[in-house]
Each structure stands twice: as C-alpha cells, then as structure tokens.
Amino acid sequence: MVKPDFEVIATDGSARAGILSMQRHALKTPTFMPVGTRGSVRTVTSQDLEEIGADIILGNTYHLMLRPGEDLIKGFGGIHGFADWKRLILTDSGGYQVFSLEPKVDDGGVEFKSTYDGSLHRLTPERAVDIQCSLGADIQMVLDVCPPIPAEKRVLEIAVERTHKWAIRGRSHFLSNEKTFENERAQFGIVQGGLDRELRRISAEQIVEVGFDGYAIGGLSVGETRQEMIEPMQISAEGLPKQQLRYFMGLGDPAGLVEAIACGVDMFDCVWPTRLARHGTALTMQGRVNLGAARYAKSDDAIDPEFYASPANRWSRGYIRHLLSVGEPVAGRLLTLHNLAWIIDFMRRARESIVQGTFVDFRNETLQIWG
Amino acid sequence: MVKPDFEVIATDGSARAGILSMQRHALKTPTFMPVGTRGSVRTVTSQDLEEIGADIILGNTYHLMLRPGEDLIKGFGGIHGFADWKRLILTDSGGYQVFSLEPKVDDGGVEFKSTYDGSLHRLTPERAVDIQCSLGADIQMVLDVCPPIPAEKRVLEIAVERTHKWAIRGRSHFLSNEKTFENERAQFGIVQGGLDRELRRISAEQIVEVGFDGYAIGGLSVGETRQEMIEPMQISAEGLPKQQLRYFMGLGDPAGLVEAIACGVDMFDCVWPTRLARHGTALTMQGRVNLGAARYAKSDDAIDPEFYASPANRWSRGYIRHLLSVGEPVAGRLLTLHNLAWIIDFMRRARESIVQGTFVDFRNETLQIWG
Numbered sequence: 001m002v003k004p005d006f007e008v009i010a011t012d013g014s015a016r017a018g019i020l021s022m023q024r025h026a027l028k029t030p031t032f033m034p035v036g037t038r039g040s041v042r043t044v045t046s047q048d049l050e051e052i053g054a055d056i057i058l059g060n061t062y063h064l065m066l067r068p069g070e071d072l073i074k075g076f077g078g079i080h081g082f083a084d085w086k087r088l089i090l091t092d093s094g095g096y097q098v099f100s101l102e103p104k105v106d107d108g109g110v111e112f113k114s115t116y117d118g119s120l121h122r123l124t125p126e127r128a129v130d131i132q133c134s135l136g137a138d139i140q141m142v143l144d145v146c147p148p149i150p151a152e153k154r155v156l157e158i159a160v161e162r163t164h165k166w167a168i169r170g171r172s173h174f175l176s177n178e179k180t181f182e183n184e185r186a187q188f189g190i191v192q193g194g195l196d197r198e199l200r201r202i203s204a205e206q207i208v209e210v211g212f213d214g215y216a217i218g219g220l221s222v223g224e225t226r227q228e229m230i231e232p233m234q235i236s237a238e239g240l241p242k243q244q245l246r247y248f249m250g251l252g253d254p255a256g257l258v259e260a261i262a263c264g265v266d267m268f269d270c271v272w273p274t275r276l277a278r279h280g281t282a283l284t285m286q287g288r289v290n291l292g293a294a295r296y297a298k299s300d301d302a303i304d305p306e307f308y309a310s311p312a313n314r315w316s317r318g319y320i321r322h323l324l325s326v327g328e329p330v331a332g333r334l335l336t337l338h339n340l341a342w343i344i345d346f347m348r349r350a351r352e353s354i355v356q357g358t359f360v361d362f363r364n365e366t367l368q369i370w371g
Numbered sequence: 372m373v374k375p376d377f378e379v380i381a382t383d384g385s386a387r388a389g390i391l392s393m394q395r396h397a398l399k400t401p402t403f404m405p406v407g408t409r410g411s412v413r414t415v416t417s418q419d420l421e422e423i424g425a426d427i428i429l430g431n432t433y434h435l436m437l438r439p440g441e442d443l444i445k446g447f448g449g450i451h452g453f454a455d456w457k458r459l460i461l462t463d464s465g466g467y468q469v470f471s472l473e474p475k476v477d478d479g480g481v482e483f484k485s486t487y488d489g490s491l492h493r494l495t496p497e498r499a500v501d502i503q504c505s506l507g508a509d510i511q512m513v514l515d516v517c518p519p520i521p522a523e524k525r526v527l528e529i530a531v532e533r534t535h536k537w538a539i540r541g542r543s544h545f546l547s548n549e550k551t552f553e554n555e556r557a558q559f560g561i562v563q564g565g566l567d568r569e570l571r572r573i574s575a576e577q578i579v580e581v582g583f584d585g586y587a588i589g590g591l592s593v594g595e596t597r598q599e600m601i602e603p604m605q606i607s608a609e610g611l612p613k614q615q616l617r618y619f620m621g622l623g624d625p626a627g628l629v630e631a632i633a634c635g636v637d638m639f640d641c642v643w644p645t646r647l648a649r650h651g652t653a654l655t656m657q658g659r660v661n662l663g664a665a666r667y668a669k670s671d672d673a674i675d676p677e678f679y680a681s682p683a684n685r686w687s688r689g690y691i692r693h694l695l696s697v698g699e700p701v702a703g704r705l706l707t708l709h710n711l712a713w714i715i716d717f718m719r720r721a722r723e724s725i726v727q728g729t730f731v732d733f734r735n736e737t738l739q740i741w742g
Contacts, residue, residue, distance in 0.1 A: 039693060042701070043704070045705065046685070063697075068693045072668060072669060075669060084685045297439060314418065316447070322409075323409075329414050329704075
C-alpha cells in the first residue's frame with residue numbers, strides 16, 4: 001500500500017478520478033482545498049465548510065507559526081482542535097510566503113522578518129517539518145525554493161538544486177520522527193523548475209527519487225499566462241508516479257483546473273474563489289457575475305440560477321447587490337459560501353465526467369466559458 | 372380582541388409574560404429584537420437568526436428608504452421577501468435617525484439631508500406610514516419627535532405636543548389605508564417627555580387617547596444614567612393600557628432590561644449586544660468578557676461555559692481570541708451569534724422567572740452582575 005492510501009478508480013485520457021483514504025477522513029479526487037490562511041477560511045467557520053462539503057482545507061505555516069505560533073496551536077491539539085475541524089488539513093511549508101519577503105537564503109535555510117512585528121525567524125527543511133507536526137497537518141509539504149516567473153536560468157537552476165537538497169533533508173527528518181507522530185501523517189515533495197522544460201524534468205526526477213507520499217507541482221500559477229503554464233505542468237506531471245497523489249499548488253480558476261486535471265492532477269488550492277467572493281463576484285455556470293453592478297438591483301434570480309445546491313440560494317442577486325452596496329459584511333460571507341460550494345461542485349462534475357468517459361466534453365465546455 | 376392579539380399569561384409584580392400572535396408568527400414576551408439596520412443584522416443572515424431563535428427583527432426606515440429605497444424593497448415583497456425572513460418585522464419611523472441630523476422641523480414634518488449622498492428628503496407622519504407599508508413591516512411605529520437628553524423644558528414641551536399631533540395624523544393615515552394592506556399590520560404610538568415626570572404623564576395620556584395597537588416608550592436610553600431613566604420609564608409604562616404591548620426603544624443591556632421588565636415592558640431592541648460582539652466582547656453569565664485580551668490566548672473554555680446553548684460553543688475562547696487578534700471577520704460573526712443567542716436566552720429566563728414568580732430574584736441576580 002502506498003501511504004497515504006490513494007486509489008485511482010477511473011481514468012479518461014490522463015485525467016483521473018481517485019479516492020484518498022486517511023484515518024481521519026476519506027475524500028474523492030479531483031478535490032479543491034479552501035485556503036484557511038490564519039486558521040480560518042475568511043468569513044466562514046469549520047461548520048460552514050462541513051456543510052458545503054469541503055473535505056480538506058489548507059493552512060498557511062508562515063502565518064500560523066507567527067500568529068498565534070505553532071506551540072500554542074499544538075496545545076489545542078493542532079489546527080484540528082483549534083478550529084474544530086474534523087476532516088483533513090494540508091499545510092504548506094511556509095516557503096512560498098517567505099520567499100516573497102526577499103529573505104536571506106543559503107544552503108542551510110532561509111531567514112526572514114515577520115510581517116507582523118519585524119522579528120527575525122529562520123526556516124529550515126527540518127524546522128518546516130517540526131512546525132507542520134505541531135500544527136497537526138495530515139499532509140505536510142517539504143520546504144522548497146519557489147522563484148518568481150520570469151527568472152533567469154541560473155536562478156531556476158539554483159532553486160531546483162536547493163529544492164532537491166532540502167527535499168532530502170526534509171524527508172529524512174520527517175521519516176526519523178515518524179514514530180512520534182500522534183496521527184497518520186503524509187509528506188509531499190514539490191517539483192520546481194519555472195517555465196524551463198528541462199529543469200522541470202530534472203526536478204521531477206530528483207524529487208521522485210527522494211520518495212514522498214505524494215507530489216506537488218510548485219512554482220507555477222504565479223503570474224504566467226495559462227498557455228505558458230501548460231507545458232511545464234504537463235512535463236512535471238508526467239514525471240510523477242501514477243499511483244500517487246498529485247497536487248497543483250495555487251490554482252483555482254475553472255479553466256486552469258480543467259487543464260491541470262487533463263494532465264492527471266488530483267488536488268488544488270487557491271484563494272481565488274474566496275477573494276472574488278469578498279469583492280462581490282460570484283462563480284456561475286455562465287461565468288463570473290459581478291453582483292455589485294447596478295443592473296442586478298431588482299433581480300430576483302438566485303446567485304447562480306443553474307446551481308441548485310448553493311448554500312446562498314435563499315437570497316436573490318438583488319439582495320446581495322444591496323448588501324454589497326451598503327457594505328454589509330454578510331455579503332462577502334454569502335458569496336464565499338456560494339463560490340466555495342460552486343467550485344467543490346465543479347470538482348464533483350469533473351470527477352463524474354472522468355468516471356463516465358466524457359471529460360473531453362467537460363473540459364471543452366469549461367474552456368468555452370472560462371478560457 | 373385587541374389587535375394585534377396580545378395576551379398576558381402571567382404577572383409577577385408589574386412584570387409580565389405574554390404571547391403576541393400575528394398571522395405570520397407568534398412570539399413570547401418579554402422579547403428582544405436584533406437590529407437589522409440595512410436589511411441585515413450585521414454579519415448574520417435570516418437563516419442564522421431563525422437558528423438562534425429570534426422571533427422578530429427591527430428594520431431602520433431611515434436607512435432603507437434611502438438605500439435601496441422602499442419601492443425597490445416593496446418589489447421584492449417587503450423586507451420579508453428581500454431578506455427572506457419569515458417571522459416578524461418591526462420598523463421604526465425613521466424619526467430617531469433623522470432628528471440626529473439636525474433637520475428642519477415644522478408642524479408638517481421634517482426635512483433632512485441623506486447621509487449617503489446629501490440629497491434632500493422629507494418625512495411626514497403620513498409618509499412614515501406609507502414607507503413602512505412598502506417595507507412590509509408587521510409592526511410599524513408612528514413618526515414622533517425625539518429630543519436629546521438633557522433638553523430644556525420648552526424643547527420637551529414642543530416635542531410632546533408635536534408627537535401628539537403627528538400621532539393623530541399618522542394613526543388616521545394608517546387606519547384610512549388599512550383595507551389596502553396585504554398582510555396583518557399593527558401600528559404603535561410613542562410616548563415622549565424626556566426626563567420630565569409631568570410631560571411623561573401627559574404624553575402617555577395623549578398617545579393612549581389617540582389609540583394604537585401597542586405603545587412604545589421613546590426618548591430614553593439616549594445617554595442618561597440608568598437611575599435617571601427609571602422614573603420616567605415607570606411613569607410612561609403606568610400610563611399605558613395593561614392589555615397591550617409595551618416596547619422600550621433602544622434598550623439592550625441586562626441591567627436596563629430587568630428594570631424595564633420590572634415596569635411591565637414587553638419588547639426591546641438595541642444594537643448593544645451586536646456592537647459589543649463586533650468589538651470582541653462576549654456576554655456571559657459572569658458579565659462581559661473581552662476576548663481580545665491576551666489572557667485568553669490559551670483558554671480552551673467555551674465563550675460562556677455556563678451557556679450551553681451558544682451557537683458558537685464549538686470554538687474556544689483561545690480560538691476566538693486568535694481570530695480577533697489577526698482580524699479574521701468570522702470572529703465578529705461568531706460573537707454576534709453568541710451575544711444574540713445569549714440575550715434571547717436572557718429574555719427566556721426572565722420570562723420563566725415571571726411565570727414561576729421568582730422575577731425579584733432574577734432581577735437582583737442580574738443587577739448584581741450587570742448593575
């Protein structure tokens with residue numbers, strides 16, 4: 001058995017439908033993870049997330065290690081106890097946020113200043129494991145180096161090399177501590193290489209050689225166009241073992257999602273659906289709808305008349321538009337619930353099309369509206 | 372039968388427990404009305420309010436007539452249809468907010484500038500009725516003149532006089548339109564008179580003589596001390612018919628509530644519990660608790676360990692404290708739900724003590740903690 005227990009139950013081209021079973025919870029893939037940056041998905045609670053059918057959420061190590069600190073969260077029984085969330089949690093390594101702060105990097109690790117109070121902190125592959133253990137993550141990510149796009153070849157090479165070295169150290173530290181873990185835990189490796197095909201191939205090979213419980217495609221969806229993204233993503237995915245989970249970090253728009261699913265990716269996270277929501281935009285079967293617009297003032301339609309399972313279907317576009325226009329905070333909440341439920345349902349529909357062998361149609365229809 | 376159907380089912384001293392039955396919904400008194408200023412109680416939905424057991428909410432005519440406008444709301448079937456709220460709605464007349472804007476007042480009505488866009492509007496006793504009909508209020512308030520405290524005797528006298536004249540006009544307009552109402556509607560008169568005993572007596576007599584479906588005590592809880600408030604409140608309440616509903620406008624702290632209930636008041640509204648919530652303060656059986664304080668960082672206690680029915684009992688003080696400290700909006704939501712459920716439960720306990728003849732104890736215990 002591959003750990004964690006992941007089974008591909010259907011394929012359609014390279015796209016696949018699977019089941020991830022962990023002690024705490026099982027989920028169907030492809031799956032979307034709402035982002036709970038600071039121990040809460042903005043405007044909603046763990047109870048709301050259960051009700052809309054979220055199976056797994058993402059927590060940000062960078063934020064949580066600084067506020068309220070991993071030891072405090074550990075005292076509550078990890079994020080699960082702290083936020084009272086009973087399903088799965090994946091945490092990032094903190095690296096992505098840290099590298100956006102122009103930190104001091106050397107082979108040993110990375111030194112950065114807290115955006116909360118300017119205090120100095122150091123993250124190493126080993127410490128990233130320890131923090132994520134304290135946070136109680138079911139799936140944790142190894143520390144990697146995520147360069148910006150575009151980046152010079154030399155910068156990408158150093159990033160891939162360091163990502164490899166850190167993967168070895170992070171994995172070794174994880175495995176040597178494995179017997180002390182209180183719950184089932186998995187660790188994922190991360191493939192880097194920017195938009196460079198050769199570096200993507202090399203990085204995938206290196207990370208797979210280290211051997212993880214699953215693999216992520218990192219360093220993409222950071223500003224490049226969708227067309228630029230597709231080939232490096234394909235190459236990365238092709239280099240990963242078929243029987244293990246594949247996670248594309250930071251992707252959440254329907255067009256990007258179907259392209260990644262077409263390459264055989266299983267897991268996704270992104271702030272996009274929730275950020276759009278807080279700015280008044282709803283995801284619908286006909287595309288984005290900006291409910292702040294005056295033309296919706298008298299509309300008695302539901303937010304998305306074709307999405308019957310929306311948790312916000314009791315309220316009309318006109319009502320939401322009013323709440324947005326007078327700054328009532330519940331507007332952002334209702335749209336967050338709607339958009340998360342919508343994108344989770346979108347993943348369900350993607351999966352169904354894979355199972356039924358109609359994924360090509362699903363992909364084309366999605367690209368027509370969202371491409 | 373007095374309209375709306377209100378029955379006192381138990382008394383303890385002057386305190387009383389009753390039942391208000393309207394076609395749409397029935398409720399037990401004493402009752403507390405959450406304030407839905409702009410068609411939404413801040414941070415929560417109509418569904419949340421159903422779940423915490425709110426029977427009636429208050430809508431602000433001033434805000435709703437300006438944004439989104441009463442005609443738009445009428446098109447949605449009133450606030451009930453707009454916010455999808457199936458229980459009772461009471462609307463104020465708009466006067467209270469308008470008088471805080473230093474408007475131009477004459478015997479005919481009041482002219483004011485919108486705080487949204489500076490546009491000029493006029494409110495008259497007749498127009499206040501019409502707007503509240505468009506909003507679909509189950510209970511509407513007559514337009515009155517609410518002077519500040521302290522105010523000179525002459526100012527109070529003019530206010531009482533105009534309140535009387537406007538009551539006659541407002542009532543007459545309401546009754547002459549009654550056959551056009553699509554749903555059962557009640558109209559309440561308002562007693563004014565500031566802190567002046569004699570004017571309170573006169574105002575109560577005048578308003579009762581006009582004859583309404585229920586009566587409110589207005590112009591108190593506007594900055595005076597609780598001690599200053601009690602006598603004018605008592606005098607106002609004593610002047611009102613025993614078989615009809617009595618509503619104290621703008622009161623919501625437990626000590627004030629028990630004093631008013633002791634005088635035989637049945638209905639209350641206030642932004643206090645919800646405003647406190649958004650600032651991080653919880654209502655508990657032991658008094659206020661400011662959950663923003665660092666000493667709660669590691670607390671695994673519930674928000675109020677003695678209030679078992681809190682809708683936020685899944686989350687600890689420590690978690691709420693963290694959410695507050697990093698500015699997660701869901702903190703204000705959870706505390707709003709908690710505080711509203713707490714104050715609704717407080718009214719239930721008050722009622723129970725009246726039914727059981729132990730209201731004196733309930734009042735003393737409340738004053739010990741909240742007085």
